[in-house]
Amino acid sequence: MNRFLQHSGVQYPIIQAPMGWMARSQLASAVSNAGGLGIIETSSGETENCKAEIEKMVALTDKPFGVNLPIMFLHDDSMLKFICESGVRFVTTSAGSPKKFLAPLKEAGIVVYHAVPSLDAALKCADAGVDGLVVEGGEGGGFKNPEEVSTLVLLQAIAEKVDLPLVAAGGICDGRGMAAAFALGAEAVQMGTRFVACAENPAHENYKQAIINAPTDGTYMLNKTSTPCVRALKTERTAEYFSAGKMPMEAFMTIKDLYFGGDMEASIALAGQTAGLIDDVKSAEQIIQDTITGYKEICARMNNTDF
Numbered sequence: 216m217n218r219f220l221q222h223s224g225v226q227y228p229i230i231q232a233p234m235g236w237m238a239r240s241q242l243a244s245a246v247s248n249a250g251g252l253g254i255i256e257t258s259s260g261e262t263e264n265c266k267a268e269i270e271k272m273v274a275l276t277d278k279p280f281g282v283n284l285p286i287m288f289l290h291d292d293s294m295l296k297f298i299c300e301s302g303v304r305f306v307t308t309s310a311g312s313p314k315k316f317l318a319p320l321k322e323a324g325i326v327v328y329h330a331v332p333s334l335d336a337a338l339k340c341a342d343a344g345v346d347g348l349v350v351e352g353g354e355g356g357g358f359k360n361p362e363e364v365s366t367l368v369l370l371q372a373i374a375e376k377v378d379l380p381l382v383a384a385g386g387i388c389d390g391r392g393m394a395a396a397f398a399l400g401a402e403a404v405q406m407g408t409r410f411v412a413c414a415e416n417p418a419h420e421n422y423k424q425a426i427i428n429a430p431t432d433g434t435y436m437l438n439k440t441s442t443p444c445v446r447a448l449k450t451e452r453t454a455e456y457f458s459a460g461k462m463p464m465e466a467f468m469t470i471k472d473l474y475f476g477g478d479m480e481a482s483i484a485l486a487g488q489t490a491g492l493i494d495d496v497k498s499a500e501q502i503i504q505d506t507i508t509g510y511k512e513i514c515a516r517m518n519n520t521d522f
Contacts (some may be wrong), residue, residue, distance in 0.1 A: 217380065217402040217403075218347070218379075218402055219347065219378035219382065219402040219403040220378045220402075220403075222305065222326045222328075222346060222347060223252050223279055223281070223305050223326070223403075224304070224381065225247070225250060225251060225252045225279050225508055226250035226251075226277040227250040227251050227503055227506075228402060228403035228404065229246075229250075229251035229252065229393075229403065229404055229405075229406065229503055229506060229507075230251065230252045230254060230281075230307075230349075230382060230384075230403060230404070230405040230406070231243060231246040231251060231252065231253050231254050231405075231406065231407075231410045231499075232254065232357075232384065232405050232406060232407030233254045233255070233256040233257075233258065233262065233282075233283030233307065233309075234256060234357070234407055234410070234411065234485075235256050235258045235259045235470075236256070236259045236261075236470075236471060236474055236475075237256070237411065237416050237417060237418050237474060237510065238253075238254055238255060238256035238283075238410075239255060239256065239265075239268040240255065240268045240271040240272050241248075241415055241416075241417055242410065242413065242415045242416050242417070242499070243255050243268075243272060243280055244271075244272055244275035244276040244280070245413075245415035245498070245499035245500070246410070246415075246503070247274070247276045247278040247279060247280045248275075248276050248278055248499075248500075249339065249498075249499045249500040249502075249503045249504070250278075250503055251277060251306065251499070251503050252280065252281055253272075253276070253277045253278075253280045253281070254280065254281045254282065254283050254307065254408045255268050255269050255272065255280065255281070255282045255283070256282065256283055257282065257283060257284060257285065257288070257289065257294050258288050258310075260288060260290070262290075262293060262294055264500070265391065266294070266297050267369065268281060268295075269298075269301055269303065270301075273302075279304065279305060279327075280303075280305070281303065281304075281305035281306060281307060281517070282306050282307075283306070283307045283308070283309060283448060284297055284298065284306055284307070284308045284309075284316060285306060285308075285310040285311075286309070286310050286311030286312065286313065286316065287310040287311045288310060292412060295316060295319060295320075295421075296319075298320070298323075298325070299319050299320065299323035299325070300323070301320070303325060304324065304325055305325070305326050305327060305328075305354040306320055306325050306327050307327075307328045307329070307330060307349055308328075308329045308330070308345075309329065309330035309349070310330075310358065312339075312340075312343070312433075312490075313327065313340060313343060313345055314343050317343060317344055317345065321344075321507035324416070324422075325382075326346045326347075327345050327346050327347075328345060328346060328347040328348060328349050328380075328382060329343075329345045329347075329348060329349065330348075330349040330351050330384070331348050331349070331350060331351065331373070332351050332359065332360035332362075332364075332369075333360060333362070333364065333369070333508075334344075334369070334372045334373055334376065334420045337373045337377050338377065339377060341377045341379055342467060345379070346379070346380070347378065347379050347380040347381065347382065347402075348373065348379055348380075348381050348382065349381075349382040349384050349405055350366065350369055350370050350373055350381050350382065350383055350384060350385075351366075351369075351384045351385050351400070352364065352365045352366025352367070352368075352369050352370070352383075352385030352386055353365055353366075353385065353436075353446075354366055354385040354386030354446075354487055354488040355384055355385030355386065355407060355408075355446065355485040355487040355488075356388070356407055356408050356434070356445075356446050356447070356485045356490075357407065357445060357446065357448070357485045357487075358443050358444070358445055358506045359436065359445060359446050360446050361439040361440070361444040363436065365386065366383055366384070366385040366386045366387070366396070367386070367395070367399065370383050370396065370399045370400055370401060371399050371400065373400075374400030377506060380402045380403070381400055381401050381402060381403075382401060382402070382403040382404065382405050383399070383401035383403070383404050384404070384405035384406075384407070385394035385487060386395040386487065386488060386489060387404045387405070387406055387409075387489065388408060388409035388489035388492050388493055389492070389505065389506055389509050390404055390505065390506045390507065390508060390509020390511070390512065390513060391407070391509060391513060392404065392489070393506055393509070393510045394405075394509075394510050394513040394514060394517075397510075403488055404506075406434065406489075406491050406502075406506075407487060408426060408486045408487040408489045409489060409493060409502055410499070410502065411423060411426055411486065412426045412427060412493050412495070412496050412497070413496065413497060413498065413499055413502060414496055414497065414499070415498065415499050417475065417511035418474050418475065419473075419474065419475055419476060419477035420477065421477035421478075422473065422474060422477065422481055422484060423496050424481070425448055425479055425486075425490075426429070426448070426486055426490045426493055427452075427493060427494055427495065428494070429448055429481045429486070429491055429493075430491050431437060431488065431491030431492070432491070433449050433486075433490050433491055434446050434447060434448055434449060434487065434488055434490060434494065435447060435448075435449055435453050435454070435455055435456075435457045436447065437453060437456050437462045437483070438456070438461060438462040439460075439469050439503055440460060440461070441461055441462070442489045444487070445462070445483065445485060446485070446488070447484055447485050448479075448482060448484040448485075448490065450479055450480055451480055452466075452480045452482075452483070453483060453484075456483075461490035462483070466482055466483050467482060467483065468482075469481045470482040
């Protein structure tokens with residue numbers, strides 16, 4: 216059994232990404248019930264709502280699930296304290312140094328994986344004592360490192376230097392991507408955009424359809440010379456930001472109008488390059504089963520390759 220499966224207790228080494236507002240109990244419980252690791256987000260900043268969503272998970276699934284703690288987005292330590300007392304056993308941390316979070320999380324018996332966008336960050340987090348790393352390549356959606364190192368390269372670089380379980384994130388939406396990631400040293404994969412176009416995701420159908428309609432070059436990297444740098448779908452609004460070379464933070468104030476109201480010009484539709492590979496909405500169970508089936512078929516074919 217690989218190390219991620221030992222740490223998480225799940226059936227399949229597939230994590231659903233902690234997408235703001237969307238990664239709540241409806242989606243996360245469906246992923247966990249299907250054998251993956253559902254993750255509850257806290258990046259929305261809606262602390263009390265997120266706590267309620269974590270509590271709902273206990274009623275919706277008897278399978279393992281996790282919570283993401285995005286360090287720079289947490290206004291105080293109330294969510295950290297809640298997680299340490301909640302019975303949650305798996306946490307991903309991101310957006311900052313995990314050092315100050317590690318001691319209380321470890322004392323509570325929680326496994327901690329930190330999301331890293333570079334080899335340097337991976338080495339620092341390994342030294343800090345994390346249990347594993349989520350390796351985020353530039354293909355992924357949402358908040359990104361403006362230095363666009365692909366998952367293909369970054370995963371190899373980190374695997375060569377760090378002896379920790381690695382979760383590949385960015386550019387993966389099916390069994391082909393999973394097989395490639397495992398060949399490069401990953402022990403699990405994290406998928407975000409694929410789980411936006413998921414039946415149990417509460418996002419508006421317009422958002423899901425925009426992902427389905429997107430070509431392989433259907434995203435922009437925005438705000439590369441400032442903070443935050445993000446990858447998002449190409450729309451009239453994001454085209455303006457891309458041309459201007461900057462993006463106002465106010466753009467995020469109306470993101471729920473896009474996510475749940477369906478107005479694709481209301482804000483920024485975060486998505487990864489895998490939008491160009493996704494052509495339908497599937498249930499969480501279908502996504503996971505199709506991914507595992509595809510992965511196994513590719514591995515079997517590779518095992519039979521003779522040069």
